[in-house]
Amino acid sequence: MDPSQPTASAVAVRGNRFLAVGSLEELCSIENHEVDNSFVDKILLPGFVEAHSHGMAAGLWLHTYCGFFDRSDPNGVLWSGCKNIDEVIVRLREAESSLTDPDAPLLAWGLDPIYFAGERLIGSHLDQVSKTRPIFVLHASAHLATVNSALMQAEGITSEIPMEGIPKDAEGNPIGELQEPAAMSLAGSAFRSFFGRMKSQEAKWDLGYLANRAGVTTLTDLGNPSSTSQTTIDEWREVVDHDDFPARLFIFDTPATSQATANTILSIQEQSSAKLRLGAVKVILDGSIQGYTARLREPGYLDDRPNGLWVFPPEQLTELLRPFHELGLLVHVHCNGDEAVDVFLDAVETLLSESPRNDHRYTVQHCQLTTPEQYERIASLGMCANLFSNHTWYWGDQHVASTVGPERASRMNSARTALDAGIPISMHCDAPVTPLGSLHVAWAAVNRQTASGHILGAEECISVDEALHAVTLGAAYQIKMDTEIGSITSGKFADLAILDEDPYTTDPHNLRDVPIWGTMLGGRIFPVG
Amino acid sequence: MNEKNLPLTVIGGYLGAGKTTLINELLIDSNIGRVAIIVNDFGEINIDESLILSHDGDTISLANGCICCSLVDGFAETLTQLRDRADQIDRVVIEVSGVGEPRKIAQWGHTPGFFLDGVVVLVDPSSVIERSEDPYVGEMVCSQIREADLILLSRCDLLKEQEIKPVEKWVKGLTEASVLRNPVSPSLLFGLEKVGEEQESSSIDHVSATLEFVDSIDLAALSLWEKSRPTGVVRVKGFLTIDERSEEMTEIQMCGPNLTLRSSLLTTQQKALVAIATPGTPKASIVKWLKLLSPAK
Numbered sequence: 101m102d103p104s105q106p107t108a109s110a111v112a113v114r115g116n117r118f119l120a121v122g123s124l125e126e127l128c129s130i131e132n133h134e135v136d137n138s139f140v141d142k143i144l145l146p147g148f149v150e151a152h153s154h155g156m157a158a159g160l161w162l163h164t165y166c167g168f169f170d171r172s173d174p175n176g177v178l179w180s181g182c183k184n185i186d187e188v189i190v191r192l193r194e195a196e197s198s199l200t201d202p203d204a205p206l207l208a209w210g211l212d213p214i215y216f217a218g219e220r221l222i223g224s225h226l227d228q229v230s231k232t233r234p235i236f237v238l239h240a241s242a243h244l245a246t247v248n249s250a251l252m253q254a255e256g257i258t259s260e261i262p263m264e265g266i267p268k269d270a271e272g273n274p275i276g277e278l279q280e281p282a283a284m285s286l287a288g289s290a291f292r293s294f295f296g297r298m299k300s301q302e303a304k305w306d307l308g309y310l311a312n313r314a315g316v317t318t319l320t321d322l323g324n325p326s327s328t329s330q331t332t333i334d335e336w337r338e339v340v341d342h343d344d345f346p347a348r349l350f351i352f353d354t355p356a357t358s359q360a361t362a363n364t365i366l367s368i369q370e371q372s373s374a375k376l377r378l379g380a381v382k383v384i385l386d387g388s389i390q391g392y393t394a395r396l397r398e399p400g401y402l403d404d405r406p407n408g409l410w411v412f413p414p415e416q417l418t419e420l421l422r423p424f425h426e427l428g429l430l431v432h433v434h435c436n437g438d439e440a441v442d443v444f445l446d447a448v449e450t451l452l453s454e455s456p457r458n459d460h461r462y463t464v465q466h467c468q469l470t471t472p473e474q475y476e477r478i479a480s481l482g483m484c485a486n487l488f489s490n491h492t493w494y495w496g497d498q499h500v501a502s503t504v505g506p507e508r509a510s511r512m513n514s515a516r517t518a519l520d521a522g523i524p525i526s527m528h529c530d531a532p533v534t535p536l537g538s539l540h541v542a543w544a545a546v547n548r549q550t551a552s553g554h555i556l557g558a559e560e561c562i563s564v565d566e567a568l569h570a571v572t573l574g575a576a577y578q579i580k581m582d583t584e585i586g587s588i589t590s591g592k593f594a595d596l597a598i599l600d601e602d603p604y605t606t607d608p609h610n611l612r613d614v615p616i617w618g619t620m621l622g623g624r625i626f627p628v629g
Numbered sequence: 630m631n632e633k634n635l636p637l638t639v640i641g642g643y644l645g646a647g648k649t650t651l652i653n654e655l656l657i658d659s660n661i662g663r664v665a666i667i668v669n670d671f672g673e674i675n676i677d678e679s680l681i682l683s684h685d686g687d688t689i690s691l692a693n694g695c696i697c698c699s700l701v702d703g704f705a706e707t708l709t710q711l712r713d714r715a716d717q718i719d720r721v722v723i724e725v726s727g728v729g730e731p732r733k734i735a736q737w738g739h740t741p742g743f744f745l746d747g748v749v750v751l752v753d754p755s756s757v758i759e760r761s762e763d764p765y766v767g768e769m770v771c772s773q774i775r776e777a778d779l780i781l782l783s784r785c786d787l788l789k790e791q792e793i794k795p796v797e798k799w800v801k802g803l804t805e806a807s808v809l810r811n812p813v814s815p816s817l818l819f820g821l822e823k824v825g826e827e828q829e830s831s832s833i834d835h836v837s838a839t840l841e842f843v844d845s846i847d848l849a850a851l852s853l854w855e856k857s858r859p860t861g862v863v864r865v866k867g868f869l870t871i872d873e874r875s876e877e878m879t880e881i882q883m884c885g886p887n888l889t890l891r892s893s894l895l896t897t898q899q900k901a902l903v904a905i906a907t908p909g910t911p912k913a914s915i916v917k918w919l920k921l922l923s924p925a926k
Contacts, residue, residue, distance in 0.1 A: 226686045256741070258891070262889055264733075281704065282704065282733075282734075282737045282740065283736065291705065325701055326701050357670045409728070409730070409769070410728040410765070414765045414766065416727075442767070484743070527811060
C-alpha cells in the first residue's frame, strides 16, 4: 500500500517496526539479519484497520448466536445462520442442553426477524426450549428481546405492569416480547447478566481474537461514553497492553456535552500507548436506516413513516464541537441519513470559518445516503467519509423494498462517487452490527451484491486495490494513525495481515473468502489459533 | 412490610424550554421533599456549590437530602442504585434530553420499585410555534407535546397575557394534557396533597377537594367518569375498591388526562380521592365531579 513501492517480496523487521522493504537480495545487505522464510507462500498485506467498530463487538459471543447469517466466533467456530424460527429453537435447545447450572439463564443474541417473512419469535416458541430455565434472546436491532414464560414468571412480568412495549395476546397475557430498554430491563437478572458479561475482561480479550481471525491489527471502540473514566482506561489497558493481545485499539469518547469534557479528553491522550489510543471524539447525530430512525432529506422513507430521530440536537452540534475544534481533537460524527450529513457539514463549515484548522480529518461515519452534491461539499471542506459498505449485503434488499426504494438504495455507500470527488475514504463493519471482517467490507464495496444476489448500483463499485487501500491506509488516515500503521513502510509498526491467497489475483467475487493465516503485530506473529 | 414505590416524574421539552431552570428550582424546594434527579450530564445544571455535600463520580449529594445522578451507567443501573436507597429519597425526577422522547423514557417509571407519576413537558411560549415549523426539529417538538400528561408553559412571568394566550390555545390543539403556567405550585406538578388531609382553605396557588368513598366502584363507570374531568383539574389520587376485585385496594392516579390503576398491598388505607386543580377552579365543580363516582351517596 506504500505508493512508492506497492509490492515487494521481502520485508525486514527490527523490534516492533518495519526496517526495510524490498527484494530479499536488497534486504540481505542489512547487517546481522536473519532470513525467515515462514511466509514464502503467503501474501503479506498491511494489517487491516477497522475505523468503526465497538469495544463490545466480541462480548456478544459469550452468549448463544442465533442470527440469520453464518458467523464465526472469537474461537473460529463457524455458527450457521438460523433461517427460520424452527432453526432458532434447535440452536437454543443445543445451547440449553450444554448448560450445567440449572438456574443459569440461557442468553442469546443476533435474532433478526426482518429475514423471517413476517414470522415473529414469541415466548411460547422459547417455552419449547425450556419451561424452567429463563431464556433471554436479544434481537439484532438491540431494541427488543424475546423471553420465555419461565423468565416472565421469575421476574414477575405480568399483564399488571402498565409499561408500554410489552405486547399481549388476545387474553391479555404478555407474549414474551420486551420492546425498548425499559421493558427489556424487566428481564432482571438475565438482562443484567447479558450486558454485565459483555463488559467483562474476557469479552475484551475476545475482541483481540476476533480481530486476529479477520486480519485486523488495529480497531476502534467508536465511541465509549465513559472513556475518560480511569476505571475504564485501566480495564482496557490491562488487556490491550498485554503482550499477548493481538491488536491495537483506539477508543473514541462519546461525550454528552463538551463544556467540561474537551480538556479531559485531551488530557487522557497522555495515557495512550503504542497499542491503546485515547482522546478522540465520536458524536451520534441520528439513528439507523433499517430502524427507520435515520434523519432523511426529502422524500423521507418509502412508506409513510415519519422521519427519523435526532440523537443529538442539530442546532447544538456546532456548539458541542467548538471546544473540541479549538483543542484540535479528532472528531467523527455518525450520520446515517443525508439530512444528518447536512447538519454535520454546516457545523464544520461554521467552525472552519470561525477558526481555520488544517488537517482536521473530520469524518462522516456511515455516510450511507450521502448525495453527490454532499460529497462535493465534504471534499471542499477537507473532510473524510467512512462508508458502511456491508449494508448492501446485509440490508440492501430491504432498502430497495422498504426503507428508501431502488434509486436511493443504489447510491447508498457510494464509494465510487466519494473517490471521484477526491475524498479520503474508508469502509467499515460497525461490529457487532455486522461481523468484524475487512475483506468482507472490501468485497461489499467491490461487488455491491445483496443477500438475494442482486447488484445494487454497479456504477458505485470500486476496484480491489481501492477497497484494500480503504481498509488499511484509508482507515489509518481517518484515525490519524497513518504515520504509524496502514502500509508496509519502513519506520511504521510491523503490523501485517498474513493471507493464504493473493486478493489481487483472486476472483473479486471471492474476495471475502480469501483465507487469513494470521497477523503480525509489532513484529510478533499471531497465527489464527 | 410493604415495599415503598417511589414516584417517578419525567420532565421533557425541547432545548431552551426551561427544563434546567425548573430542575434547579426543584433541587432547593423544601416542599417537594428529597428528590433524586437523573440528568444526562452534570454540565447542564449549575448547582450552587454551597449546597453540595459531596460529589462522588456519578452522584452529587446536596445538604438538603436531594441527589443528582448522571446517566453514564444507563437507566437500568441508575434506577437499581436509587431503589437500593429508597428510604433516603421521596421521589425521582428524570430530565429528558432536548431531543429525547418523553413517553419512551417514562416507561422506566414502571420499573419495579417505582411508579410513573407523570410526564411533564415544558414549552417556551416565546419560541415554540416557530420551533414547531423548523424542518429539522418541528416534528419532534410537536410529538414531545403530544406525549405529555402536563404541559408547563415556562417564563409566563416575563410574558404578556396576549403573548401567552395564543400559544396556550395552540398547545391545547395538539394535546389533551393539562396546560399549566409557570411559576406553578409543586402540588400541581407532583400531586403533593395527601389524601384525606384537606386544607382548611384553598391555597392561593392551587385548589383541592377530597371525597371519601364507601362502596366499590364499577370499572366501566370509572372510565366514563375520567372523561368528564372539569377544566382545571390537574391531578387526582387516592385509594378505592373496584367491583371486580373488591377484596383489595386499588390505587388511583390521574395526571392530566391519564388515569392509572394499581392494585395496592395497603389494606388499612382509607377509601378516598383527592383532586388538585389550578387556582380559580370552583371547588364545588370538583366535588360535584368526584361525587359522580359515588352515585349511591
